[in-house]
Amino acid sequence: MNRLATLAMAAVAAVTLAACGDSREVGNVGVDWTGNDISIDAVADPEVDGVVCHLAYFNRSFIDRISQGNWFEDPSYSALDCSVTGPIMIGDISTRPGGEEIFKEGRSLIWKSLRVTRVYDAANNSLLYLAHAREIQQGSGKMSLSVIPLAGEQVTWTNGAPTATP
Template sequence: MHPIARLAIVAVAAFSLAACGNRNEVGSVGVDWTGNDISIEALADPDIDGVVCHLSFFNRSFIDRLSQGNWFEDPSYSALDCSAVGPITVGDISTRGAGEEIFREGRSLIWKSLRVTRIYDSANNALVYLAHARQIQQGSGKMSLSVVPLNGLDVTWENGAPTPEPAVEGSVLVQ
């Protein structure tokens, strides 16, 4: 067998095995006869106990990959919803405006990934979660946003609560 063909078979087998048995998968809904699915995963925030996000995204089937010819890429579309599922304990998180990435999953062989970034909104005392695709070039505007307000919840800050920043002009400060 030709070495390139052997490499292609190994790559397809590895991707197939990687897609099987995701322990965070909540469910999967078939959307057409070719086997394309929308998968839903539960993502616990690794630095914040008591917050869980549910992320849904499109998984292309083998038949779709065969008919479309683009073997190594899934669409960037996703949806995200996060909620408090109990008392919240905030660990060591970034309070910078750029936030920090809490989840990453490849959506192509090399260049594209689906990510979830957490940003702390100190003016409104809320956790903002952004699901987005990241690519080397031609970035995508496809995104989804979810907010977990911390006001009125049982929240413990392990390193002490950050001092609230004044609200940005035009924004609403919820008290």
């Protein structure tokens, strides 16, 4: 039993240290007396300079994990808003309808993750950012969308702008 307690304490310490010092985190709002929080991260698009997305998501407390009995999973809910922070420089982005993932963070021990996917809408000359959960079973309908219209912005395409689809 002593060995199990030591292992549990080591695991808690490792998780706590891993959560400290996240350079993406710009805010952390306490929502109740049990220690549940909403974290806010600034997510930069690695292929698009001049755009930043702010992603808010729920972090369950130790007390909530004990009372709910689900130790290894955080909820899938998230909110996303993206904005222009300067001249936009677009690198080598996917123009496929499925877009490409720019951010991923685990929300459970094994299978669930929170992701941000960028989609280019050529017909409307816009970048769409979709925050969504990916789950092995039953998927997830919880999502959030933010749009950056490129018309009227100072935009440079490093590989030339794609043509609009009819």
